[in-house]
Amino acid sequence: MGSTWVMLNTQQGARSTAGSSDSASTVPASPLFLHDMSKLEQSVVSLVELFEQYAGQDEHKNQLSAAELKQLLEKELTCPEFKKKFNAEEVQETMKMLDKNHDGVINFREFCQFVGMLAKGYFKQKRCGKK
Ligand SMILES: [Ca+2]
Numbered sequence: 001m002g003s004t005w006v007m008l009n010t011q012q013g014a015r016s017t018a019g020s021s022d023s024a025s026t027v028p029a030s031p032l033f034l035h036d037m038s039k040l041e042q043s044v045v046s047l048v049e050l051f052e053q054y055a056g057q058d059e060h061k062n063q064l065s066a067a068e069l070k071q072l073l074e075k076e077l078t079c080p081e082f083k084k085k086f087n088a089e090e091v092q093e094t095m096k097m098l099d100k101n102h103d104g105v106i107n108f109r110e111f112c113q114f115v116g117m118l119a120k121g122y123f124k125q126k127r128c129g130k131k
Pocket of ligand 1: 098099100101102103104105106107110
């Protein structure tokens with residue numbers, strides 16, 4: 001596990017001292033080896049990558065616009081159990097539900113809460129659904 005983590009932190013001299021003002025915010029293609037990771041680590045990495053993938057479609061790379069959220073809901077929520085709470089057709093409603101700080105976009109923190117809601121819903125259903 002240790003070696004994988006080293007790979008993730010592409011060794012760019014300890015803490016960019018020379019101010020990274022040059023918008024070189026190109027995400028370094030991290031040589032991730034998901035198969036070397038634990039389930040939890042894989043899940044975390046997947047979530048971050050998923051967020052980056054959808055949030056990165058317009059100029060605001062750290063937040064999901066309504067359009068990006070809609071795409072994410074359409075493509076990533078395919079099972080009826082997951083879709084019933086977050087509907088891509090009612091993206092404005094979903095946006096309202098998730099946009100806790102009311103700035104009109106979904107930041108990573110809000111995205112994590114969204115995933116938490118999905119997880120809780122699934123957990124509840126799994127435990128209470130089938131008996
Ligand atoms: Ca927000």
